[in-house]
Amino acid sequence: SRLTPPSAQAAEAECCQHSNSCRTAAVMLVGDSGVGKTCLLVRFKDGAFLAGSFISTVGIDFRNKVMNIDGVKVKLQIWDTAGQERFRSVTHAYYRDAHALLLLYDVTNRASFDNIQAWLSEIHEYAQQDVVLMLLGNKADSSHERVVKREDVPFMETSARSGLNVELVFTAVAKELKHRSMKDPSETFKLQEYVNKEMRGASCC
Ligand SMILES: Nc1nc2c(ncn2[C@@H]2O[C@H](COP(=O)(O)OP(=O)(O)O)[C@@H](O)[C@H]2O)c(=O)[nH]1
């Protein structure tokens, strides 16, 4: 695979349809209703926070964003699942096509955290075996007591409201996918190490 020269502007441009210097990756947001999937996507895509309930998504929706990862354009096609966000309601075909899954819970909502196990079973059953998986504890801006964190899946806290770690989530996923697509064994990338190094705490800033 070829490399494109690093350029900030290149990241803004859409991938050329037939360019092999641009990688397209499908990223899917999953998790209980109300955990902030749509807000996270809107924060990442538009840099804004949408408060309130008027944004309730219908069906399945996606947004494209091209990122420049060390000079390589990675076009993320981010799928936002919605509707009856219950287990087994997400079309299994979407799981199969996903290169990365962002599994969200709400740090202020115990039930959304307890459901993580069921979501993981679903993912284990239907997603690609090598899917990039990240667990995100969203609404980290909240001062509520935290529910317990898991450590067996790459994890970090985010806030669609304050923007905390939102860019980092997608950068980390894009980096991981880019490294895999380069298939260069001399280049290793450790997702959790990277996010540990780069992430900010909820109390930060
Ligand atoms: N405080 C706070 N509220 C959030 C955050 N993200 C989403 N919300 C709120 O949580 C509710 C559900 O968000 P939404 O994105 O629609 O959740 P979805 O059903 O998972 O797509 C909305 O009222 C949002 O304003 C966040 O990071 N912090």
Ligand SMILES: [Mg+2]
């Ligand atoms: Mg939604």
